[in-house]
Amino acid sequence: MTTFPGDSSGPLAGEVRLNPIAKLILLVSACIVALRLEEPLYALGFLGLVIFGHLLARVKPAILWRRTRGILIFSLILFASQILLVKNVVWEMRVANGALMSLRFLNIVLASHLFVSTTGAENLAYALMQAGLPYRYGFALLTTMRFVPYFRLEANTVLQAQVARGVEVDRPTPKAIWLMAKHTIIPVTVTSLSKVDSLAISMEGRCFGLHPDRTYRQRIPFYWWDWAVIGTGIAVAVASFHLI
Amino acid sequence: MIEISGLNVRYYGCSELALRDIALSVGPGESVLATGPSGCGKSTLALCLAGFIPHAIGAEMTGSIEVCGLDQRESSVYQIAQHVGLVQQDPEGQFCTMHVEDEVAFGPENLLCPPSVVMSRVERALSMAGASHLRNRKLTELSGGEKQKVALAAVLAMEPELLILDEPTAHLDPGATRQIIELVERMRETDAGLTLLILEHKPWRFRGAAHRMVRISKGSLLYDGPIAGANFETDVLHQLPGKRRTRPDLGERVLEVKGLWQGYGDRNVLRGLDLEVRRGEIVGLMGYNGSGKTTLLQAIMGLLKPSAGTILLNGADISGMPVSDRARRIGMIFQNPNHQLFTDRVWREVVIGPLCRGETEDECRPRATALIDRFGLSGYCKTHPLLLSFGQKRRLNLASVMVSNPSVLLLDEPFAGQDIARACDLICMLDQLAADGVGILVVGHDPDIMTRCCDRILFMREGEILIDAAAQKVGAELERIGEDDYIPGRF
Secondary structure (H helix, E strand, O other), rough: OOOOOEOOOOOOOOOOOOOOHHHHHHHHHHHHHHHHHHHHHHHHHHHHHHHHHHOOOOOOHHHHHHHHHHHHHHHHHHHHHHHOOOOOOOOOHHHHHHHHHHHHHHHHHHHHHHHHHHHOOOHHHHHHHHHOOOOHHHHHOOOOOOHHHHHHHHHHHHHHHHHHHOOOOOOHHHHHHHHHHHHHHHHHHHHHHHHHHHHHHHOOOOOOOOOOOOOOOOOOOOOOHHHHHHHHHHHHHHHHHHOO | OEEEEEEEEEEEEOOOOOOOEEEEEEEEOOEEEOOOOOOHHHHHHHHOOOOOHHOOOOOEEEEEEEEEEOOOOOOOOOHHHOOEEEEOOOOHHHHOOOOOHHHHHHHHOOOOOHHHHHHHHHHHHHHHHHOOHHOOEEEHHOOOHHHHHHHHHHHHOOOEEEEEEEEOOOOHHHHHHHHHHHEEEEHHOOOOEEEEEOOOOOOHHHHOOOOOEHHHOEEEEEEEEHHHHOHHHHHHOOOOOOOOOOOOOOOOEEEEEEEEEEOOOOOEEEEEEEEEEEEEOOOEEOOOOOOOHHHHHHHHHHOOOOOOEEEEEEEEEOOOOOHHHHHEEEEOOOHHHHHHHOOHHHHHHHHHHHOOOOOOOOHOOOOOOHHHHHHHOOOOOOOOOOOOHHHHHHHHHHHHOOOOOOOEEEOOOOOOOHHHHHHHHHHHHHHHHHHOOOOEEOOOOOOHHHHHHHHHHEEEOEEEEEEEHHHHHHHHHHOOOOOOHHHHOOO
């Protein structure tokens, strides 16, 4: 999942309008509340709120559907398995438990989806570093995020090379899948290590790690509404322990 | 600026010296071009000058080396980094952020420069690198040439006194290569205080950017003199085999592509493309990055499913044939040889394809043994493929593909970043395979190598073939359509 700049520009989306840390705290609070809710009806209401959050952030419904349809199918399987597989419990209870479990799952996943759709990894890392996270850890997060697509591309090339040598992915057997996985690890590791060497030289060659601190050309601002969102998020999470 | 005397470097675990008895003196503001074949020690010299050897990379170093008044052995990498900037071959591996401006600001921020100073350094560096228009772009959206400009700007933002460019055009197409060469020439003219060391195995490309040339071979300095007196052009280019002639005895068509359409989402990458390859013919495919060359190879191999069109192999339609079946008839070689090395023994690497398709080791043993002998790998059957040299890995790639006895061989940019000696080695192997009747389709960027390797050249632009001409005549055709960067002998 990646951020779509321009796709979302509502109050939750504009990265200049809500600090990534405020969004992160809001996400943690939302997950706590989602886990604390014990009534399927409330959980459904919460789901409505999360979807409203997507609308507020102007995440396009087509994108939301494309990215989450697998999750929806999985939550339906979760619901069905509770009804069909749980024994010695009355029918209504099984439905209620199944609904609660799948709604909790959906709420957490969709809240996380809202977060990653509206927050760039780079902005989050810079915000965390500027809030006090040691910059070495911040850049560890950044470089990891940066290399994910690259490693995916490398793995894809290696898989293509195997297919071109006759590994039968078009008629997959357990043996072919096992061989494919085994034969992917070595080439991807080798090419990745050479990239890591190159990156280390590049970063040290630009004095990364020279001082215990560093400056930032641009600060990610904290406005009053960020504090309001953080306060509300924490208050709701705490309240969920007392009221539910 | 640089004072080196009696420098010897040996990597831990290696018996051979990577650099031997190097003596070099470079004054402030000089531009020096260091050349030599791959593995001659150019990059090792760069790593010594930037302080990574001996501080970060395990190697034994003797002799003396002083850069910007700093003794490399006594000074830390960080102290040296404030005076020496190193731009590596592959820009992709050098970036640690997501956006151009953040990447260029990275160095000054690490030096604790105040934001206003960071911004002025960013602006100056982007302007020097001709990349001001890229400042708000994401790094992932940039082309290869643009990435190299940003990598250069990121190093220039550190305001180095010595700038080392380690084969900066190795992974670029001719258009981007020309831009980088022009940029370096401009930098030399405008920034008289900057000392430049350009490491390049195709030295004629940078003849306008340097005052002086040094040639390194097997770790030793062979030539050190003014660039005007250097005889590099004939010295290097003559190694390439002579131009191939279109052979009158070419066989029947082995591969025919008719009206091929292929797209990604809404974008059509191949637009009704037609081509043919005859038995024993080597056909070259040139064109800018993104013109559809790799997509075409992938579609022929069956790794992509074209939206329309027909692919005929030896006259039979294979458009609907599964990839695993095509792999018995078509071989494909990828750009990076490591991508195609999966197993822990050379022998297993050669037989893995047939074994995956259900053959027994006994059935494929005679073919595999013959190929291992033919490609000069018979002494390495039990060696781990990753321990082979680059040239041996490439030979192993060919052996492991040819074991299926394909009638067509597809090669995706096998010459990228390769020096002339390695290119010659591969051209000779392809010549032998073509003489055996294999039809070969090879993607490449280097016009000099491609015209010497191929019988016929196709030039692609935006998914269409604009030129289909004999290798000897392709230069004139390219000139006619204004693709000067691809004309042989231009770079």
